[in-house]
């Protein structure tokens with residue numbers, strides 16, 4: 576059995592940049608990559624395997640690709656992010672505006688373990 580991955584060994588800045596490049600091209604989408612441990616530790620992103628490309632917010636689909644637990648965790652993160660965005664970005668909106676935020680995220684998993692992710696968002700304004 577392989578040892579559990581120690582995320583302290585990983586160069587997060589590298590992966591933030593790399594995953595961010597993919598996120599830049601997403602529109603209301605979630606992209607999920609798998610990487611093997613060796614490539615992860617060597618910062619080699621040449622062999623990223625796309626294991627999912629789904630609509631932003633489709634956590635059922637996310638769960639079917641990874642697990643319910645991962646889907647729940649990431650859903651929670653995305654909801655917190657959405658709330659923050661709404662607080663900052665809907666400052667000038669009327670109380671109770673119905674602006675919608677779509678969180679684009681590229682996730683990186685290694686041996687079914689979450690490694691890192693990079694997010695952006697698309698906003699649909701409505702007043």
Ligand SMILES: [Zn+2]
Pocket residue numbers: 664665668669672673674701
């Ligand atoms: Zn708003």
